[in-house]
Every structure is written in C-alpha cells, then in structure tokens.
Amino acid sequence: MPELPEVQVIVTQLRDKVLHKKIVRVEILRTDQWLQNDPAQVVKILINQAFVDIYRKGKYIIFRLEDGFQLIVHLRMTGKFCWHPKPTRIDKHTRTVFYFTDGSCLHYHDLRALGMLILIPPNEEIKSLSQLGADPLSPQFTREYLWQKLQGCKLELKDFLLDQKKVAGVGNIYASEILFRSSIHPQTKSFSLSPSQVDRLYQAIPQVLREALVHSGTTISNYRNVDDLEGEFQNFLQVYGKEGQPCPRCGQVIKRLKQKNRSTFFCESCQK
DNA sequence: AGCGGAACCTGTCGGC
DNA sequence: TGCCGACAGGTTCCGC
Numbered sequence: 581m582p583e584l585p586e587v588q589v590i591v592t593q594l595r596d597k598v599l600h601k602k603i604v605r606v607e608i609l610r611t612d613q614w615l616q617n618d619p620a621q622v623v624k625i626l627i628n629q630a631f632v633d634i635y636r637k638g639k640y641i642i643f644r645l646e647d648g649f650q651l652i653v654h655l656r657m658t659g660k661f662c663w664h665p666k667p668t669r670i671d672k673h674t675r676t677v678f679y680f681t682d683g684s685c686l687h688y689h690d691l692r693a694l695g696m697l698i699l700i701p702p703n704e705e706i707k708s709l710s711q712l713g714a715d716p717l718s719p720q721f722t723r724e725y726l727w728q729k730l731q732g733c734k735l736e737l738k739d740f741l742l743d744q745k746k747v748a749g750v751g752n753i754y755a756s757e758i759l760f761r762s763s764i765h766p767q768t769k770s771f772s773l774s775p776s777q778v779d780r781l782y783q784a785i786p787q788v789l790r791e792a793l794v795h796s797g798t799t800i801s802n803y804r805n806v807d808d809l810e811g812e813f814q815n816f817l818q819v820y821g822k823e824g825q826p827c828p829r830c831g832q833v834i835k836r837l838k839q840k841n842r843s844t845f846f847c848e849s850c851q852k
Numbered sequence: 853a854g855c856g857g858a859a860c861c862t863g864t865c866g867g868c
Numbered sequence: 869t870g871c872c873g874a875c876a877g878g879t880t881c882c883g884c
Binding site: 656657658673690692694840 | 855860
C-alpha cells in the first residue's frame, strides 16, 4: 500500500497524535505479525512507556521508546494506523491496539496481514533496515550516489527503482510515474543510462515523491492516513493505472507490461 | 552474488 | 449465482 509519501504523511500525524503519551494497555488481536515469539513480552515492554521519537526510514516506521527499545513497523500492502480520541470498536482487520493515558488509542489495521511489527533492544538494528539505500528526500541522495548505484546494475530500470537497497521508498505507483517523467523506457538496463537520462531520473525521483507528499499521498483503494482520510495524488497520476487511456503528453495509448510479476504503465512513444 | 519466481494473506473484480 | 483466475500500493525466501 504505502510508499514513501504515504508513510511520511502517517509519521507526521503520528508524531502529532501519540508522541510522549504513556501507553497504558496493548491489545494484540493477531499475534503472527509480531515477529517476536512471545506477545506477552511485547506488551510487558511497551506498558508504562511513551514513544519519545517517531520517524521514517524508507517505508519503515520507527518508534523509539523511553528505555531505548525500538518498535519497527512496515505496513507492506494494506497496513494502516488509525487514531481515535476515544476507545472505538475493533474492526475485523484491527490487529493491535495501543491505549494511552489520555484516553486515546491507536489501531494498527491490516486487511491482508502482510505487515510486520518488531520490537528490538537499544542499539540493535534489523538487516533489511540497515541495507536500505539512500532516502531520495535526504541530502545523501546525490546525482553521484544514483550514478554509482546504476553502474554495474543489470536490473531493468523499473526493477532498480523498486529495489530498496538502491533507493529507499519508491514503490510500484511512483516507479511508473518517475519513469514517465524521466522519459525513460521501464525496460532500459540500469547500467546503460546516458548521462542525460541519469540527470532526468535524478530530478524526477524526488520531484514526484515531493509532489505526492504535498497532495497527501495516493489512495487507489486502501490507503488512508491516521485520521482515516484519503490522499489526493491519485488525481494527478499521469500513467499508473491508465492502461488504454491517452498519454497526457502525446496522446498515444498508455501500455501496461509485467516486470517481476508487477504491472508497469508507460507510454511507448514518450519513453525510449 | 544475484536472478526470477513463488510465497505470504485477504479481498475484489471480471469472465464464463 | 457460482466458480476460477487475475490482480492489489511489498518484502522475503528458495532454488538455480
């Protein structure tokens, strides 16, 4: 479900809603998404603590606790957080609820249950987080960095963009949008980009993500923010989900292809 | 080392 | 109406 802009929206709201509020109760309704063996241990660690920092790395959300423990959450396809000022009925797909001393609560909701929650001790990291590439909205993401990652990479460019070890935070929707904006064919081999293509790609990645962020992310079906509101960027998509419709730039029909079993949308005449 | 494809889950939609 | 396959914003695992 959520890619970098959506996760950023969620993190910003979570900071506003739950930062520094003491947790009084945790209700785990479905245990298998917690990677710990023992959910009772999870509850024991969380109770009587507050989140002292909440931030994002790629699509991961990290909640830092007072004692240094970290709650790492990945929403995968359908995970979402929903905040309520008062206790609210538990939905069929509500997986875990955090209750705070001010009477508010935070529901972790996940229809497909592919999301992941893990509590890790102070100063530990998980492998997938430590392997993450540069965040495109951070100063680490330079043209030189991107060029280095593209060198020697045999992946088709669409698959390069989805590889979180290369660039952290791009997902299937924004990959198509970024390639369209860059005017590059999705099946171009990463290592073979010309200098001007690298320039265009380097510009397009943060531009597309920032614009999506300004419009509160993209809601195709499931995505909602912490207040259960939809994003608006679906109204500004140029190619994603537009198979058979005219290209906004040249009018040719938008095509769809499968790469690594996932759909890519593009314009054959604009993207060479 | 790195690749493609299946697996993980649940729901929706379109075709027959 | 019912069944079946395809597909969904993501990552990880497995076998080559």
